[in-house]
Amino acid sequence: MTQEPILKGRGLVKRYGKVTALDHCDFDLYPGEILAVIGDNGAGKSSLIKALSGAVQPDEGEITLEGKPIQFSTPLDARAYGIECVYQTLAMSPALSIADNMFMGRELRKPGIMGALFRQLDKPAMEKFARAKLNELGLMTIQNINQAVETLSGGQRQGVAVARAAAFGSKVVILDEPTAALGVKESRRVLELIRDVRSRGIPIILISHNMPHVFEVADRIHIHRLGKRLCVIKPGDYSMSDAVAFMTGAKLPEGVTEAA
Amino acid sequence: MASDAKGATSFEEGLKGASEKVAEFHEDKGALKRLQTWLHQTPSAVPMIVLVIALIIFGVLSENFFKATTLSTILQQIAIVGILGCAQSVVVLTAGIDLSVGAIAVFSSVLMGQMTFRYGIPAELSILIGLVLGTAMGFVNGWLVAKVKLPPFIVTLGTWQILLASNFIFSANETIRSSDIEKQAGALQFWGQSIQPGGVKVLFAVFLLIALVAIMAYVLRQTAWGRHVYAVGDDPDAAELAGVKTKTILIQVYALAGFFCAIAGWVMIGRFGSVSPTASTGQMGNIQSITAVVIGGISLFGGRGSIVGMFFGALIVGVFEMGLRLVGTDPQWTFFLIGVLIIFAVAVDQWIRKAAA
Ligand SMILES: Nc1ncnc2c1ncn2[C@@H]1O[C@H](COP(=O)(O)OP(=O)(O)O)[C@@H](O)[C@H]1O
Numbered sequence: 001m002t003q004e005p006i007l008k009g010r011g012l013v014k015r016y017g018k019v020t021a022l023d024h025c026d027f028d029l030y031p032g033e034i035l036a037v038i039g040d041n042g043a044g045k046s047s048l049i050k051a052l053s054g055a056v057q058p059d060e061g062e063i064t065l066e067g068k069p070i071q072f073s074t075p076l077d078a079r080a081y082g083i084e085c086v087y088q089t090l091a092m093s094p095a096l097s098i099a100d101n102m103f104m105g106r107e108l109r110k111p112g113i114m115g116a117l118f119r120q121l122d123k124p125a126m127e128k129f130a131r132a133k134l135n136e137l138g139l140m141t142i143q144n145i146n147q148a149v150e151t152l153s154g155g156q157r158q159g160v161a162v163a164r165a166a167a168f169g170s171k172v173v174i175l176d177e178p179t180a181a182l183g184v185k186e187s188r189r190v191l192e193l194i195r196d197v198r199s200r201g202i203p204i205i206l207i208s209h210n211m212p213h214v215f216e217v218a219d220r221i222h223i224h225r226l227g228k229r230l231c232v233i234k235p236g237d238y239s240m241s242d243a244v245a246f247m248t249g250a251k252l253p254e255g256v257t258e259a260a
Numbered sequence: 261m262a263s264d265a266k267g268a269t270s271f272e273e274g275l276k277g278a279s280e281k282v283a284e285f286h287e288d289k290g291a292l293k294r295l296q297t298w299l300h301q302t303p304s305a306v307p308m309i310v311l312v313i314a315l316i317i318f319g320v321l322s323e324n325f326f327k328a329t330t331l332s333t334i335l336q337q338i339a340i341v342g343i344l345g346c347a348q349s350v351v352v353l354t355a356g357i358d359l360s361v362g363a364i365a366v367f368s369s370v371l372m373g374q375m376t377f378r379y380g381i382p383a384e385l386s387i388l389i390g391l392v393l394g395t396a397m398g399f400v401n402g403w404l405v406a407k408v409k410l411p412p413f414i415v416t417l418g419t420w421q422i423l424l425a426s427n428f429i430f431s432a433n434e435t436i437r438s439s440d441i442e443k444q445a446g447a448l449q450f451w452g453q454s455i456q457p458g459g460v461k462v463l464f465a466v467f468l469l470i471a472l473v474a475i476m477a478y479v480l481r482q483t484a485w486g487r488h489v490y491a492v493g494d495d496p497d498a499a500e501l502a503g504v505k506t507k508t509i510l511i512q513v514y515a516l517a518g519f520f521c522a523i524a525g526w527v528m529i530g531r532f533g534s535v536s537p538t539a540s541t542g543q544m545g546n547i548q549s550i551t552a553v554v555i556g557g558i559s560l561f562g563g564r565g566s567i568v569g570m571f572f573g574a575l576i577v578g579v580f581e582m583g584l585r586l587v588g589t590d591p592q593w594t595f596f597l598i599g600v601l602i603i604f605a606v607a608v609d610q611w612i613r614k615a616a617a
């Protein structure tokens with residue numbers, strides 16, 4: 001690959017008290033690719049993407065976006081750069097509506113004096129947009145776009161979170177286990193959506209435990225182990241059982257030695 | 261190797277020819293379940309129903325109840341509690357609590373009075389200073405909650421005592437007499453003025469309360485800031501990840517509460533005529549405002565309820581006090597019934613929140 005990575009991490013360290021979630025971890029995302037990140041539970045995958053999306057601040061290391069060093073102190077900072085993330089916890093306000101949640105922190109205001117002076121939200125516009133995005137995803141029949149998120153099923157909630165990230169991501173879209181609560185059919189729709197987003201030229205980071213899905217859509221697979229990148233493989237070069245063996249430590253890829 | 265992948269995805273072939281219609285749910289909901297869902301979406305419904313029932317009962321029991329003067333007196337009685345309730349509402353919506361509302365109100369009213377009577381500052385400017393200082397007191401609460409991450413209960417338990425004590429020390433326990441204020445600083449008593457359409461006295465303070473409730477209802481429903489207040493109370497971590505500046509919102513909410521309390525302090529001067537550092541609001545204001553908020557259906561767990569509900573809650577308390585007095589019972593029954601209502605309101609809140617599941 002002759003291209004420069006669009007998003008790059010070097011020597012990232014994140015400690016939570018005594019736990020070292022990221023241990024001098026490297027990371028590369030190239031333009032226009034789907035990069036899967038796999039690893040055991042607790043390997044530090046979520047910590048890695050949180051560092052990339054501004055949700056946590058790494059204790060050490062450097063992140064560069066399009067070659068420029070960046071430091072996100074909040075997810076809002078990352079969003080301003082076009083990085084959108086679906087967190088494993090989904091980051092939704094249960095009592096608020098679907099439309100409220102989709103536009104949290106980037107609400108649309110009414111045109112004219114009502115918006116400029118009285119700061120009134122343009123609810124019809126936000127609802128229309130939210131409904132269009134959910135239909136695009138084809139995930140669910142939402143009877144009422146104003147219904148509280150807590151009245152949705154787990155899969156529907158995940159659908160809303162994915163729709164939100166896909167709709168607003170302009171540079172990088174990050175998905176942390178986006179299909180964990182979804183059925184077969186909905187998962188398929190999410191995979192299609194991931195390909196859709198890529199066809200808009202936006203690279204995607206996909207964390208998933210679903211090996212068939214990972215091998216189906218990923219261009220490269222970042223295998224995360226014990227807080228760092230163990231290796232990066234191409235799906236065509238290895239089998240799923242190899243990948244599982246690498247991430248669990250049962251086997252080591254050629255040319256990689258694991259420190260004790 | 262790639263065949264490995266194919267084999268594993270082949271189960272999805274069963275999807276071919278599957279219905280393209282997305283699943284629809286026609287859940288048969290019983291009447292009770294529907295009621296629960298409706299209340300879930302309309303948080304001010306319960307206090308409104310209670311209020312209407314109370315009005316009907318007292319209307320039947322006492323022929324004097326439905327007189328315009330009675331109703332305007334009720335509104336007059338709840339003006340201060342209602343404004344403190346506005347302060348309490350925004351704080352409780354963020355899953356906090358403000359025990360210092362009464363203390364901020366009394367201290368602000370004393371500051372307004374003393375600025376004029378001790379330092380000779382024009383009354384209008386004194387009022388402005390009082391409003392700014394009240395806001396600053398709320399800001400300190402918010403800063404301690406958001407930045408130092410102390411529990412709101414502890415922070416405001418502390419500032420309640422600190423502010424009330426400062427209030428006594430600063431004022432040297434001195435009351436400013438109503439007649440002096442009337443002569444030298446009429447602006448301080450502004451909200452005590454009234455209009456009398458058809459001989460029914462309606463205080464300016466009542467209009468102020470209604471205006472504040474209407475403005476806050478708009479702000480909380482129709483602006484991004486209002487949505488963020490709910491989001492912070494609902495799940496602060498989720499709100500932060502979703503792009504809400506949770507700390508800023510918290511500080512703004514407590515500062516706004518302080519501002520409302522200072523307004524209540526100004527209204528107190530109008531209502532009572534004098535400026536008194538020992539006004540009972542300092543001790544009772546927090547409990548009364550929390551009562552209005554809870555009876556009004558705002559969840560103490562944050563993120564649920566409406567300011568209009570709080571207004572109904574304050575009205576319910578006022579209606580009970582007035583109604584029971586007109587009926588001629590022992591006034592203790594008021595407290596008895598309000599106690600029952602508080603427990604009822606929280607029980608209903610618990611039940612409504614289960615509608616989510
Ligand atoms: N907020 C936190 N506080 C303390 N420890 C945490 C926190 N988040 C993650 N960890 C710890 O960091 C390690 C990596 O977690 P995580 O990044 O969530 O892994 P993964 O997503 O790969 O399952 C785990 O041991 C986890 O317990």
Ligand SMILES: [Mg+2]
Binds near residue numbers: 045046088
């Ligand atoms: Mg994780």
